[in-house]
Amino acid sequence: MNITLRQLQVFLTLFESRSFTATAAQMHVTQSAVSKMVAELEAQLGFALFDRTSRRVEPNDAAREFRGYAEDIMASMQAATRSVVELSSLARGQISIAASPLMIYGLLAEPIARYRERYPGIRFELHELSTDEAVESVRAGRVDFGFGALDSEVPGVEEELVFRDRLLAVVPPGHALAAGKSGKSVRWADLAQWQHISLRRLYSVRRTLDMVVEHEGVTLPSQIEAGTLTAALGLARAGAGIVVLPGYAAEIARGWGMAAVDIDSRPRQIHRVCLIRRKSARPSVAARSFLAELLPVLRAREPAARGGAGR
Template identity: 30%
Template sequence: MNPNNISIRQLQAFVQVAHNGSFTRAAEGLHLTQSTLTAQIQQLEDQAGLKLFDRTTRRVLLTAEGERFLPVAQRLLSDFETAVTDLQSRAELKQGHVSLAGSPSVVTRLLPSALPEFRTQHPGISVHIRDDSAGSLEQRVLNNEVDFAIAGNHSQQPDLEYRPILRDLYGLVVTRHHPLAASKQLEWAQVPDEELLLLSGDTGIRAQLERFSASGQLNIQLDKARIEATNPAGVAALIAQNLGVSVLPALAADTHSFEQLRFIPLREPELEREICIITRRGRALSPAAAALLASIREQLSRMKLPNGVQGCVKNRD
């Protein structure tokens, strides 16, 4: 017997005939002609190479082989119906799972305001959020560990698609009593190199600063940084202890960790970070992931963004 040639309709026909003990009543229950039903049973028996029913003038009875096969057929049909129902529920957003990743500033500043409305609309969908460095975020998308990521463009991977949603201006972060704290804006030439605290090299922000420096857009010496941290919250704690100053995008400096510090926009040149939706090229989002992404976009369109952060013109798929 080749199980690949047995169809769901044949299993349904077999179970109905077994339950009814009659081809006539089974055909009525399945809304088939009796000849069609008889043909399906015949095809199943031919595939199996066994008789599954003993036919008498009054009743149709299961053979011994049919008796053994009946609970298997019932289980297969039940599993199939459950799988189809699950697919329909996911398509209708009644249930599902979304896994996304974001840079620390995105997870802290943007996602919390978008999730409550999404959870209200789709209570059956679970959400798993990862907070990671930019390089790791891209790799998680490539490995299909997450549906999408929201972060800066770290390395322009050819297998990933980057759709900008925010532009994020760089600025200097200092304590409130720092000599530069009263400034409304500064030039990059005024950044005190000898006081620099920076994010580590595996972060998207540091990688972008290195690219700016290599292209000649920056005249500060990043290699003078005395201390490095792996996330913005760590940098904020170091600045609060008067251990130096840092250069960060506006969104990264707008979390609770920076409440007692000052962010001063940097001009000449005016440098920005792009926050992107990162997806794997050629891979369609699940209905649940697409719904969450739409909810995030909708929330961004209504959100009052921090000074130095603005939405991109191309913020739609």
């Protein structure tokens, strides 16, 4: 068997596009070259990968099974190539990270800026994604690593807890929950009396909140569900409701002139942020170097590390 990386790349592109014409355009080759490479791959494997009609190409069960292995091979080769290029004292290189927009804003922005001061040749590629999307990007090898929290085990990826944060209630300026609450916390029963801006369950923040309110036995009324944390903050700032967020996001809200109120702090109300990596993958030199500097910074920022709420 003599399968080439080019054949695998054509296979993966055709799997996504379902079109020989589109695949040829993306790969900058002729349509006949695409057909030939797919046919050669199928001949070496000993089975068909696509069901062909006059108008469309559909992956079959064999293709869906083979896809994961092809992605692993391509991701490993891409990582290996990057590592070789980046061995020259981090003079060049790229780090790809998947995380939610406010996680990038609230947790990663400053460490990235400090890292680039010392290594200006390193290019950061930031993918602002939901937790589910970040996990899939890591699994497929499209990014070096991601941040979020898994609800259950996902084949091909592993997680490591790197940061814990307390939950806070973000309210617009002058809100009754913020009045006279300096240094104090509100109860979940207090929050249940107000309309909330909720986030979709694509985000680990929403999943954390759902578990907490279920344990507390309260219901947080909500008539608005937002797709991003920035949208939720904008709605809360406009007075459409309050929003419960982790501390790293609440710090940004304060910068926007809003108030962030502690919520009856207990260990079970901790929001977990995990480093998500592809199993058996060897990160590039730049990715390993950045993580070696980032993780101690995150752990030092934990409320528990500072002796604050959330212990």
